[in-house]
Amino acid sequence: MKYLTLNEEVLLLAILRLKGDAYPVSIREKVIEMTEKDVVYGTLYNSLDQLQKKGYLRSEKGDPTPERGGKSKIYFKLTERGISALRNTVEFHESIWEGIDELSARLKKN
Amino acid sequence: MNKSFKPPSLAEWLLKRLTYYNDRYYSTGDLQENYNHLQEDKGNIRARVWYWSQVLKSILPYLSLTFITGAIMFKSYLKTALRNIKRSKGFSFINIAGLSVGMTCFILIMLFVSYEFSYDRYHENADNIYRVVLKRPGNVWLGTDWWNNTPGTLKAPLMQDCPEIERIARINKKRGVFHFEEKHYIENRFFIVDPEFLEIFSFPFVAGDPKTALDEPMNLLLTEEMADKYFGGENPIGKILNLDGKYDYKITGILKNVPANSHFKFDFLAPFNTLYTINKEYEEWLETWQSNDYQTYIQIFNNIGRHDFENKFPVPHKKYSGKDWNVDIYLQPLKDIHLKGHMNGELEANSDIRYIYLFLVIALLILLIACLNYMNLSTARSAKRSREIGVRKVVGAVRASLIRQFIGESIVLSFIALSVSIIIVKLVLPGFSAFVERDLSFNFYSNLELILSLICTVVTVGIVSGIYPAFFLSSIKPASVIKSTSGKSVKTKLSLRNSLVVFQFIISIVLIFCTIAIYDQLKYINNKDLGYNKEHIIILNLQSNELRRNYVPLKNELLQYSRILDITASHEPPDYITEGGDARWEGKTEDDDINFYRTYVDYNYFDFYEMNVLAGRKFSKDIVTDKETAYILNKTAVEAIGWDNPIGKGFKHWEEGSVIGVADDFHFHDLGKKVQPLVIKLINSDYPGTIGCLSLKISPEDISGTLAFVENKYKEFSSDFPFTYSFLDERIDRMYKSEQRLGKSFLYFTAIAIFIACLGLFGLASYVAECKTKEIGIRKAMGATINNVVSLLGMEFLKWIILSAVISYPIGYYAVNEWLQQNFVYRTDIDLEVYVFSGALAIVITILSVGYQSLKAAYTDPVDSLRNE
Numbered sequence: 001m002k003y004l005t006l007n008e009e010v011l012l013l014a015i016l017r018l019k020g021d022a023y024p025v026s027i028r029e030k031v032i033e034m035t036e037k038d039v040v041y042g043t044l045y046n047s048l049d050q051l052q053k054k055g056y057l058r059s060e061k062g063d064p065t066p067e068r069g070g071k072s073k074i075y076f077k078l079t080e081r082g083i084s085a086l087r088n089t090v091e092f093h094e095s096i097w098e099g100i101d102e103l104s105a106r107l108k109k110n
Numbered sequence: 111m112n113k114s115f116k117p118p119s120l121a122e123w124l125l126k127r128l129t130y131y132n133d134r135y136y137s138t139g140d141l142q143e144n145y146n147h148l149q150e151d152k153g154n155i156r157a158r159v160w161y162w163s164q165v166l167k168s169i170l171p172y173l174s175l176t177f178i179t180g181a182i183m184f185k186s187y188l189k190t191a192l193r194n195i196k197r198s199k200g201f202s203f204i205n206i207a208g209l210s211v212g213m214t215c216f217i218l219i220m221l222f223v224s225y226e227f228s229y230d231r232y233h234e235n236a237d238n239i240y241r242v243v244l245k246r247p248g249n250v251w252l253g254t255d256w257w258n259n260t261p262g263t264l265k266a267p268l269m270q271d272c273p274e275i276e277r278i279a280r281i282n283k284k285r286g287v288f289h290f291e292e293k294h295y296i297e298n299r300f301f302i303v304d305p306e307f308l309e310i311f312s313f314p315f316v317a318g319d320p321k322t323a324l325d326e327p328m329n330l331l332l333t334e335e336m337a338d339k340y341f342g343g344e345n346p347i348g349k350i351l352n353l354d355g356k357y358d359y360k361i362t363g364i365l366k367n368v369p370a371n372s373h374f375k376f377d378f379l380a381p382f383n384t385l386y387t388i389n390k391e392y393e394e395w396l397e398t399w400q401s402n403d404y405q406t407y408i409q410i411f412n413n414i415g416r417h418d419f420e421n422k423f424p425v426p427h428k429k430y431s432g433k434d435w436n437v438d439i440y441l442q443p444l445k446d447i448h449l450k451g452h453m454n455g456e457l458e459a460n461s462d463i464r465y466i467y468l469f470l471v472i473a474l475l476i477l478l479i480a481c482l483n484y485m486n487l488s489t490a491r492s493a494k495r496s497r498e499i500g501v502r503k504v505v506g507a508v509r510a511s512l513i514r515q516f517i518g519e520s521i522v523l524s525f526i527a528l529s530v531s532i533i534i535v536k537l538v539l540p541g542f543s544a545f546v547e548r549d550l551s552f553n554f555y556s557n558l559e560l561i562l563s564l565i566c567t568v569v570t571v572g573i574v575s576g577i578y579p580a581f582f583l584s585s586i587k588p589a590s591v592i593k594s595t596s597g598k599s600v601k602t603k604l605s606l607r608n609s610l611v612v613f614q615f616i617i618s619i620v621l622i623f624c625t626i627a628i629y630d631q632l633k634y635i636n637n638k639d640l641g642y643n644k645e646h647i648i649i650l651n652l653q654s655n656e657l658r659r660n661y662v663p664l665k666n667e668l669l670q671y672s673r674i675l676d677i678t679a680s681h682e683p684p685d686y687i688t689e690g691g692d693a694r695w696e697g698k699t700e701d702d703d704i705n706f707y708r709t710y711v712d713y714n715y716f717d718f719y720e721m722n723v724l725a726g727r728k729f730s731k732d733i734v735t736d737k738e739t740a741y742i743l744n745k746t747a748v749e750a751i752g753w754d755n756p757i758g759k760g761f762k763h764w765e766e767g768s769v770i771g772v773a774d775d776f777h778f779h780d781l782g783k784k785v786q787p788l789v790i791k792l793i794n795s796d797y798p799g800t801i802g803c804l805s806l807k808i809s810p811e812d813i814s815g816t817l818a819f820v821e822n823k824y825k826e827f828s829s830d831f832p833f834t835y836s837f838l839d840e841r842i843d844r845m846y847k848s849e850q851r852l853g854k855s856f857l858y859f860t861a862i863a864i865f866i867a868c869l870g871l872f873g874l875a876s877y878v879a880e881c882k883t884k885e886i887g888i889r890k891a892m893g894a895t896i897n898n899v900v901s902l903l904g905m906e907f908l909k910w911i912i913l914s915a916v917i918s919y920p921i922g923y924y925a926v927n928e929w930l931q932q933n934f935v936y937r938t939d940i941d942l943e944v945y946v947f948s949g950a951l952a953i954v955i956t957i958l959s960v961g962y963q964s965l966k967a968a969y970t971d972p973v974d975s976l977r978n979e
Contacts, residue, residue: 023140024137024140025140025143025144028144040164040167040168040171041137041140041141041164041168042164042167042168042169042170042171043168043171045137045168045171046171064139065143067142067143067146068139068140068142068143069116069138069139069142070139071138071139071140071142072139073139073140
């Protein structure tokens with residue numbers, strides 16, 4: 001079973017949260033909002049490509065708008081595989097955290 | 111849409127470049143959208159800065175991805191390339207052989223060239239060091255009016271006049287015999303230098319204190335090599351070396367050997383004030399402006415604008431000396447000396463930058479021939495590969511990726527060729543080093559530059575040779591592959607391939623042409639009547655004054671030996687007379703300004719060398735006054751003066767006297783120089799300076815026996831000075847060493863160029879023969895003879911070779927003529943022979959390389975060639 005890295009997790013969750021409106025500009029904003037760190041487009045594209053190659057994402061071409069200099073938007077959506085990968089990761093997290101109540105309580109305090 | 115909405119165009123362009131291969135066409139759109147929002151919120155400048163920073167920061171992620179895909183693709187190129195190499199062994203062999211020979215040649219020449227450019231650069235201050243040189247406009251001596259020997263007294267005024275100068279060092283080259291106990295050797299590389307010499311130049315010490323080593327007169331520094339030669343394993347510091355049995359030098363330091371890439375090399379150094387200790391008169395002599403015995407080197411301060419300083423020169427000599435001489439003082443940068451210094455008084459023979467450029471051009475041309483070969487052969491094979499390309503395209507390859515694949519293939523091939531050529535270079539480097547007389551090395555471990563430049567070469571060669579085939583092959587349409595049979599697509603591009611062959615052969619024929627012409631000139635030099643007899647003559651140097659005074663007894667003793675036929679004494683052998691000056695004569699006017707060369711000869715000199723005396727008489731023992739006052743001039747001198755009847759005219763060159771005879775001109779310089787006016791005087795054993803050597807005419811049998819006899823006799827007369835001799839014809843030969851080397855290098859270049867071109871021709875011929883298999887089969891079935899078929903194939907190439915010969919003749923003529931004009935006053939004409947021979951050679955080579963394929967095709971049974979399909 002393969003698990004997602006933190007970066008991949010963040011990216012997939014951002015796309016999930018954006019529902020139908022996930023294209024690079026909005027994804028980037030969401031990721032920045034979630035992580036409070038700047039993301040460079042170049043890196044973002046690379047990660048999106050990787051996720052697409054792994055089959056977690058698929059892309060759709062939108063309509064070109066003048067605002068974008070006549071370029072189409074590319075919308076990203078999670079595939080079934082992507083969703084199950086996310087689910088796996090959550091379960092995995094829960095399984096490895098299980099029974100460490102004391103620590104998690106102390107962590108939550110801070 | 112408002113124009114100001116547009117993001118920075120340069121950044122956008124960069125982004126497009128970066129995303130071109132990743133199909134990220136949409137990314138410009140994303141960035142622009144974001145940019146527009148920012149512009150509205152935070153203003154134009156902030157938005158621009160943001161856009162730029164996004165693009166710049168994205169470079170690395172983009173590139174890393176390209177590298178990864180690049181590496182994956184490279185693996186696939188490698189695989190297909192290797193498959194193709196395996197599949198067509200013959201073609202691959204020809205391609206790799208051609209490329210590796212071309213590269214070998216290129217690498218060797220580049221090693222040589224970069225060595226030539228490395229001269230004197232190892233000095234820490236190399237950029238700030240200049241040599242002071244003099245130009246005497248119009249006063250040509252030995253072919254140039256530049257001199258690098260300067261007066262010893264120039265140092266002080268120069269230092270005073272130019273605050274930019276940090277240090278000045280003078281060099282005075284001496285020779286003599288050094289003694290230590292039983293050992294004694296004659297040494298030519300003994301420099302007397304100012305102590306600043308050690309600070310200006312970077313010659314590291316092995317032992318001794320650099321600060322004080324040259325403080326005292328009669329101190330001596332020597333190189334490691336010399337320390338070993340005289341003292342073996344002992345420590346030489348503090349020991350005494352004796353010079354010429356007169357002066358004791360105390361050794362105060364040992365220096366590392368002078369690197370081979372220096373324009374001067376020394377074995378011994380002594381401080382300048384040694385001169386005064388040796389001879390008091392030096393003090394006075396050094397103060398004069400006539401004392402042109404010294405090389406002067408200056409070092410300027412580090413923070414000086416070089417350009418401004420250089421612009422201060424030339425300075426007229428008068429400014430410092432106050433003398434009304436037509437002399438100017440120039441500076442020559444240290445780094446230029448080896449390649450551009452050809453002056454009177456050079457400490458060592460230098461290279462010529464023109465030859466370096468010539469070699470570079472030839473190296474590039476040979477590499478180009480090899481690339482053209484590759485181009486030619488790979489396009490020729492397009493028919494064979496058209497199916498592969500068609501399938502690739504149908505499966506979905508875009509043109510760009512096909513182009514990359516083909517260029518990748520050619521780069522792989524040139525890498526293979528490089529590895530072959532590295533092995534060849536390793537093998538031939540010792541021979542090559544000996545040929546160019548340089549200590550070249552080819553070492554990867556210490557030389558990152560070398561590795562980088564090799565990789566650059568390979569990639570360039572790969573791209574240059576692959577680019578045309580790549581575009582050509584990738585343009586093949588899948589449909590046409592299915593429609594046409596194999597031969598068709600070839601025909602259309604045949605003209606371009608032919609022009610490549612023509613171009614290759616133009617280069618080859620020009621090289622053949624030049625080689626033949628150079629050898630013609632060398633033959634001309636060899637056969638040219640120099641005006642004196644040069645066969646079977648030994649020149650025996652008389653080095654000590656004692657020997658010179660006693661030359662008559664030595665001569666008489668030597669004449670006892672039956673194989674020594676005749677002996678004469680002279681100041682120098684007749685092949686190279688360098689001394690002289692001006693003279694006075696009856697009727698000389700103010701405007702007459704002639705430089706005379708001068709030599710001193712024995713009574714029998716003219717008979718000995720079989721020189722003609724045109725008028726008057728030779729020197730005679732019976733006439734006592736001949737010894738002091740008789741002058742014989744050569745024909746050129748008389749013509750320069752303008753005398754109709756020179757005999758008896760008053761003449762003065764040092765002593766007052768008169769002309770007693772006119773000698774026919776003989777070549778006392780190389781044939782690059784016109785015969786100059788010459789004054790001939792009698793030697794005088796009272797002035798040993800007038801005697802320098804004995805010429806011995808010997809019979810050609812048992813030369814080694816004769817030499818042994820001469821050596822024994824010589825040693826009876828002189829125990830100190832070693833026995834040195836030379837053969838006159840060899841001395842003359844050596845004057846043309848650089849020409850001979852040029853001839854030889856052209857011979858090699860030509861052989862290599864022809865080899866590569868032939869490989870290409872051979873490959874092309876086999877291809878054409880293959881394409882025409884059916885045609886030939888049908889022709890033969892219809893009754894064509896073998897002759898018909900052979901000429902059918904042969905003519906196809908022969909006409910192109912003839913065309914290239916016609917084009918290359920004017921180029922070759924121009925090149926050779928230029929070379930002859932610049933280097934030789936006495937030269938051969940470029941006769942018909944050269945044209946005919948170079949053309950014929952090209953045709954013969956064509957026939958040989960095409961012939962085999964044609965014959966093979968012609969002898970094929972038509973049944974075999976027509977049976978398929």
